[in-house]
Amino acid sequence: MSVQVEDLSYSYGSLQALKGVSLHLPPGAVGLLGPNGAGKSTLLRILLGFLSPDKGEGKVLGYDIQNNQFMIRRFVGYMPENDCIIPGMDAVTFTSFMAELSGMPKQEAIKRAHEVLFYVGLEESRYRNLETYSGGMKQRLKLAQALVHDPRLIFLDEPTSGLDPGGRKEILKLIKEISTEKNIQTLISSHILSDIEEVCSYVVILNRGQLAAQGEMANLKQLHYRLYELKVKESNPQFWQRLKEIDCRIEETEEGLIKVYMSAGKSHQEIFKIAAEEGVQIRHFVKSQTRLEDLFAKVVGVD
Numbered sequence: 001m002s003v004q005v006e007d008l009s010y011s012y013g014s015l016q017a018l019k020g021v022s023l024h025l026p027p028g029a030v031g032l033l034g035p036n037g038a039g040k041s042t043l044l045r046i047l048l049g050f051l052s053p054d055k056g057e058g059k060v061l062g063y064d065i066q067n068n069q070f071m072i073r074r075f076v077g078y079m080p081e082n083d084c085i086i087p088g089m090d091a092v093t094f095t096s097f098m099a100e101l102s103g104m105p106k107q108e109a110i111k112r113a114h115e116v117l118f119y120v121g122l123e124e125s126r127y128r129n130l131e132t133y134s135g136g137m138k139q140r141l142k143l144a145q146a147l148v149h150d151p152r153l154i155f156l157d158e159p160t161s162g163l164d165p166g167g168r169k170e171i172l173k174l175i176k177e178i179s180t181e182k183n184i185q186t187l188i189s190s191h192i193l194s195d196i197e198e199v200c201s202y203v204v205i206l207n208r209g210q211l212a213a214q215g216e217m218a219n220l221k222q223l224h225y226r227l228y229e230l231k232v233k234e235s236n237p238q239f240w241q242r243l244k245e246i247d248c249r250i251e252e253t254e255e256g257l258i259k260v261y262m263s264a265g266k267s268h269q270e271i272f273k274i275a276a277e278e279g280v281q282i283r284h285f286v287k288s289q290t291r292l293e294d295l296f297a298k299v300v301g302v303d
Helices: 041-045 069-075 093-102 107-118 134-147 165-182 193-198 217-225 237-245 269-277 293-301
Strands: 003-014 015-027 029-033 055-060 076-079 153-157 183-190 201-205 208-218 224-234 248-252 258-263 282-287
Touching: 015 041, 015 055, 015 201, 015 208, 029 041, 029 165, 029 193, 041 055, 041 153, 055 201, 055 258, 069 076, 093 107, 093 134, 107 134, 107 224, 134 153, 134 165, 165 183, 165 193, 165 258, 183 193, 193 293, 201 293, 208 217, 208 293, 224 269, 237 248, 237 269, 258 269, 269 282
Parallel strands: 029 183, 029 201, 076 153, 153 183
Antiparallel strands: 003 015, 003 055, 201 208, 224 258, 224 282, 248 258
16 A cells, blocks of 8 residues: 555644545555545645644555655655746756755766656756746646656646646646556546546545545446436426435536436436326436546535
């Protein structure tokens, strides 16, 4: 396990950011999801040793998060959400400086800086002043400095923020390669659900400081509910109300389809039974392939 935490809690004054979170994250690419204020950034800061938990314990790569912070930072790369450039530097100087801070000798750090800047696609801009970089170039630079010291695990906070569709696709391709071919364990915190779905096979969802769901992507999509799409001849408010009473969530799409999220323990035959009793004619009914967006909406209670 790359990350293990048990009963982790943290408060900012009267605001409790994490409430008894327990996680056991496997190797590979793991997605960390949650609405604003869910506790994602607080969790990352605790794992990196920037914050000490009020309660609980944890390990990153086998190192205790409170007693072995130096070793954690030696073997973990971190790509922050906010810009982290140092004015007046070019990319080679900045990236090699980050490598030296992690303990690399100067000459090795410079050599490694050139390699990772080529890898992320900044080879032609590596001697430019960082203040002249676009938002997309800064994202690539942040990825380069997270990789420069050959980490075993990287934390990526909103890695595709500010990128155009082409740049986003390229960064996601790099992240996939990093987590598979380079064998670097990856934890990606993002609000872009499609990015997580494309890159990650395991997902963790936080909501209001608590663990809402975690597990293999394919399993989680089927764990909490089944999703059906239907069309009816004439809408009947009583029909929809009765579906809600048996723990179904109803959502109407722009295409005129009605999505019905039904608890996994219930049968779709109940939909037909209620329709018959309410005189509703169902003209279209299919079991739909669930998406990460559907799972996220379900577990965090988004209506």
